[in-house]
Amino acid sequence: MKTIIKNGKIYINKDQFAEALYIEDGIIKQIGNFEDLDQTNIDEIIDIKGKTMLPGLNDSHLHLVSLGEFILSCDLTTATSINEVIEKGKTYLDTHSPHILIGRGWNQDFFVPTDNRMITKYDLDLISTEIPIIFSRVCGHVSVGNSKAIEMIGLNDTSYVDGGEILLGSDGKPNGIFTENAVYALYSIIPEKSSEILESDIERGMEYAISVGLTSVQSCDIMGTNSKMVFSTLHRMYREGKLKLRYGHQFNYQNIGDFREYLLTEHLTGIYDERFLSKGSLKLFKDGSLGARTALMSSPYADDPTTHGVAALSDDQLFEICNLATANNISIITHAIGDAAVESVIKAYESTFSDEINPLRHGIVHCQITTSDQIDRISKLRLSVMAQPIFLDYDMNIVKSRVGPELASTSYAFKSLLDSGAPLNLSTDAPVENCNPFPNIYSAVTRQAIKTPSGKCFLENEKLTVEEAIDAYTSGSAYNEFKEHFKGRLLPGYVADLIVLDQDIFTIEPAKIKDIKVTMTMIDGKIVYESK
Numbered sequence: 185m186k187t188i189i190k191n192g193k194i195y196i197n198k199d200q201f202a203e204a205l206y207i208e209d210g211i212i213k214q215i216g217n218f219e220d221l222d223q224t225n226i227d228e229i230i231d232i233k234g235k236t237m238l239p240g241l242n243d244s245h246l247h248l249v250s251l252g253e254f255i256l257s258c259d260l261t262t263a264t265s266i267n268e269v270i271e272k273g274k275t276y277l278d279t280h281s282p283h284i285l286i287g288r289g290w291n292q293d294f295f296v297p298t299d300n301r302m303i304t305k306y307d308l309d310l311i312s313t314e315i316p317i318i319f320s321r322v323c324g325h326v327s328v329g330n331s332k333a334i335e336m337i338g339l340n341d342t343s344y345v346d347g348g349e350i351l352l353g354s355d356g357k358p359n360g361i362f363t364e365n366a367v368y369a370l371y372s373i374i375p376e377k378s379s380e381i382l383e384s385d386i387e388r389g390m391e392y393a394i395s396v397g398l399t400s401v402q403s404c405d406i407m408g409t410n411s412k413m414v415f416s417t418l419h420r421m422y423r424e425g426k427l428k429l430r431y432g433h434q435f436n437y438q439n440i441g442d443f444r445e446y447l448l449t450e451h452l453t454g455i456y457d458e459r460f461l462s463k464g465s466l467k468l469f470k471d472g473s474l475g476a477r478t479a480l481m482s483s484p485y486a487d488d489p490t491t492h493g494v495a496a497l498s499d500d501q502l503f504e505i506c507n508l509a510t511a512n513n514i515s516i517i518t519h520a521i522g523d524a525a526v527e528s529v530i531k532a533y534e535s536t537f538s539d540e541i542n543p544l545r546h547g548i549v550h551c552q553i554t555t556s557d558q559i560d561r562i563s564k565l566r567l568s569v570m571a572q573p574i575f576l577d578y579d580m581n582i583v584k585s586r587v588g589p590e591l592a593s594t595s596y597a598f599k600s601l602l603d604s605g606a607p608l609n610l611s612t613d614a615p616v617e618n619c620n621p622f623p624n625i626y627s628a629v630t631r632q633a634i635k636t637p638s639g640k641c642f643l644e645n646e647k648l649t650v651e652e653a654i655d656a657y658t659s660g661s662a663y664n665e666f667k668e669h670f671k672g673r674l675l676p677g678y679v680a681d682l683i684v685l686d687q688d689i690f691t692i693e694p695a696k697i698k699d700i701k702v703t704m705t706m707i708d709g710k711i712v713y714e715s716k
């Protein structure tokens with residue numbers, strides 16, 4: 185199959201564009217002016233009428249299965265009061281009649297001031313005491329169950345869960361709030377999905393992802409108890425040619441015993457081609473979220489001195505599992521938001537290096553609260569930084585009060601990290617945020633709120649340029665997977681993964697970047713999405 189795409193503004197590199205490109209069997213062969221391209225036996229010429237074309241975007245960390253689930257679950261992201269959460273739950277129950285009610289996306293910081301608290305089982309019991317309910321906070325690090333859900337878990341000792349908490353009310357009984365590793369106790373009541381249902385979740389997630397311009401995802405779907413079914417479903421879909429985009433595995437094992445088992449089984453038995461389905465990284469959590477004050481800080485929270493966060497893994501556990509992964513040639517990415525979590529991850533990674541600096545490209549997911557010294561060390565050690573600028577939309581309102589002005593002034597320091605040499609790539613952590621890359625690029629470039637583009641900017645000097653943000657989302661994310669030599673650029677020899685935009689991202693006002701729509705997505709030389 186030979187295709188020419190012509191009459192475009194095709195992004196090659198900073199200040200470098202081409203008008204046309206020639207694709208043969210999924211690979212870009214030539215770029216340049218239409219007249220100069222090989223015109224023999226062309227099957228198809230696509231005229232993109234002057235529109236801007238970018239390499240397909242690559243989300244370096246999201247959760248495709250959860251994204252697919254989220255599209256069908258009770259969406260709480262817009263709730264501005266506890267009452268609204270309750271009403272949304274009731275409406276969902278009336279219209280869907282689920283056996284178990286699952287909702288996601290509430291955030292107490294978006295509630296009216298009189299409701300400035302997390303929801304509890306008492307709130308959810310107003311929706312139902314018959315049907316089990318699990319409503320997760322937007323960050324996914326806190327989940328709340330109603331009385332029925334708690335009864336179904338059958339908790340004996342509620343005082344302690346390794347790396348998480350089951351909060352108790354004044355009556356000494358669980359108040360419904362589960363944090364960090366304890367959320368898995370709550371999830372244990374969700375019936376395991378059949379392969380068919382998982383397939384439809386994955387398909388729904390993929391369809392949405394390609395419609396917003398993603399051609400590759402690095403997706404963490406293998407988590408805890410579901411791992412075998414997810415693994416076999418993904419591999420079956422791959423064999424049946426049903427993976428619509430390029431999928432890199434990220435697999436989460438907090439427990440070293442489970443990780444050892446994985447190394448002996450799935451990791452070895454999977455079929456990979458490194459182009460459409462690749463092995464990817466071990467994903468770890470070192471801490472929680474800033475919003476929930478579970479991010480691990482070196483000092484107590486400025487706005488709650490009773491806590492400095494939660495360590496989901498101790499320093500020793502992290503050290504041991506990082507060294508085991510490295511010994512097995514597996515790259516590691518670790519969720520670290522607070523400065524103490526970042527510190528622990530830098531040290532654990534450094535302990536795995538011998539002659540070469542970061543040969544497996546270990547990375548820090550989020551890397552939000554940092555000191556200047558940590559920024560220097562991350563860059564020197566070439567630790568990959570997997571950033572979510574869109575998190576600033578909410579976090580810019582709380583970061584100073586949570587960590588104090590001094591530490592806030594060196595946090596979310598994506599430009600400093602990039603300029604000092606850290607490999608930077610971008611992600612949305614969907615469904616934590618929508619996986620649409622354009623609001624994310626907008627946040628990277630403006631560091632202003634989505635709703636108020638003329639409002640305050642969080643650390644002007646940490647803005648990325650449009651080109652830097654695009655490069656981080658394409659070749660930067662590909663670097664993370666050791667694939668920068670064949671994807672993430674529109675150059676001869678690279679795969680024809682590309683997107684066409686309805687507006688020129690390089691010349692429009694930055695405030696409009698968040699509204700950009702994708703008109704065409706091509707993966708491996710085939711059109712997989714076109715807007716109507």
Ligand SMILES: [Zn+2]
Binds near residue numbers: 245246247613
């Ligand atoms: Zn995540």
